[in-house]
Amino acid sequence: MKILPVSFYQRENVFQIARELLGKVVVTKWNKVITSGRIVEVEAYNGVIDKASHAFGGRRTARNEVMYAEGGVAYVYLCYGIHHLFNVVTNAEEEPHAILIRALEPIKGIDEMLRRVGKEKSDHTLTRGPGNLSKALGIFTSHSGNSLQSKKLYIAEDRISFSKMEIIASPRIGVGYAGKDALLPYRFYIIGNPFVSGKPK
DNA sequence: GAGTAGATCCTCT
DNA sequence: GAGGATCTACTCA
Numbered sequence: 001m002k003i004l005p006v007s008f009y010q011r012e013n014v015f016q017i018a019r020e021l022l023g024k025v026v027v028t029k030w031n032k033v034i035t036s037g038r039i040v041e042v043e044a045y046n047g048v049i050d051k052a053s054h055a056f057g058g059r060r061t062a063r064n065e066v067m068y069a070e071g072g073v074a075y076v077y078l079c080y081g082i083h084h085l086f087n088v089v090t091n092a093e094e095e096p097h098a099i100l101i102r103a104l105e106p107i108k109g110i111d112e113m114l115r116r117v118g119k120e121k122s123d124h125t126l127t128r129g130p131g132n133l134s135k136a137l138g139i140f141t142s143h144s145g146n147s148l149q150s151k152k153l154y155i156a157e158d159r160i161s162f163s164k165m166e167i168i169a170s171p172r173i174g175v176g177y178a179g180k181d182a183l184l185p186y187r188f189y190i191i192g193n194p195f196v197s198g199k200p201k
Numbered sequence: 202g203a204g205t206a207g208a209t210c211c212t213c214t
Numbered sequence: 215g216a217g218g219a220t221c222t223a224c225t226c227a
Contacts, residue, residue: 043219052219063212081210083220100219131220141211174219197220 001025001156003149009071009090014097017090018044018188022167025156026086026104028137035112035137037104037127038158041189041196043172045098047091050186052178055096066145067096074153076134076144083131086139088148088155102173102187103195104133113137124194166191173197 004024011017027036045053054064054077066075067089075087075098091097104127106113113126113136127133134140139153148154169185176182189196 045219054219061213077219078211080208080218080220082208085219087219098219102219125221129220172219177218 001027001158003154003156006070006072006149009088009148010092011071012091012095014044014046014090014099015186015188018042018099018186019167021088021099021101021155022188022190023158023160023162025107025158026101026137027108027154027156028139029152030138033109033112035109036107036156037133037137038107038160039101039103039155040105040193041101041103041187043100043102044186044188045087045100046186047095047097050178050184051181052172052175052186053096053098055098064096067098068094069145071097072148074139074143074146074148076139076141078141079131084134084140085130086134086137100130101133102130103128103189103193103197104137105193105195106136128195129197162190 021039021042024039025036048058055067070093071090073089075089079085087098087100089098106127110122117135127136146153168189168191170187171183172187
C-alpha cells in the first residue's frame, strides 16, 4: 500500500477528492500498534461558502485554524463533549476545505479497536459513524494539525476502487442548522455497505 | 421499529 | 452561558 501524496489533497475540487477517498485506507500506528480501515463514507465541507462548515464566511478561530493550512493534514475536533471527529484538510493554504471521514470498514487491528471501544466482539457498529471510528482508531483532538504523510497517521492507496455505480451522493447528516446548505448532496458512501451510518437497509 | 432524552465539555459569543 | 459535523439506551407500540 502506498501513502497518498500531498498532491492528492491539494486540489480544488473537494467533491472529487471525497469520492476518490472512498475505498482508500486510513491507518494509525500508535506505539507500534497498527489499526486500519477502508473508507466507506465521507462528507465534503466546501470552505467559506458552506454554511455547515466551521470555516463558513471566513471564520477563523484557534480551533479551525488547521482548516486554513494546506491540504494533507488532519483536522480533529471534539463534538458534543464526547466525540472526536476526524477530518482531512484539502486544497491550498487559505482555502479551508475539509472532508469528514464518517465510516470505515475495519481491516487490521480489530482486537485493538475493540479494546479501545470497550466491546467484546466485532460488529458493524465498531467503525460506523465519525465518533466511533475515531475512537476505534485512537484518534483524538491532540492529533489535529498532524500531517497525513507521517508514519503514525496516514491514508493509503489500495488496489480496490469503487465504480461510480456503487457510490451514492446524499445530504449530509446532523447539519440541520445550516439551512439550505444542509440539503446539498455532499455526503458520499458505498451503496449497501453495513458500516455506512444512518439507517441500515 | 420508531422516536426521544441524556451524556458531557470545549469553543465561541 | 449556550450549543454542537454524535451515539446509545430506553420507551412505547
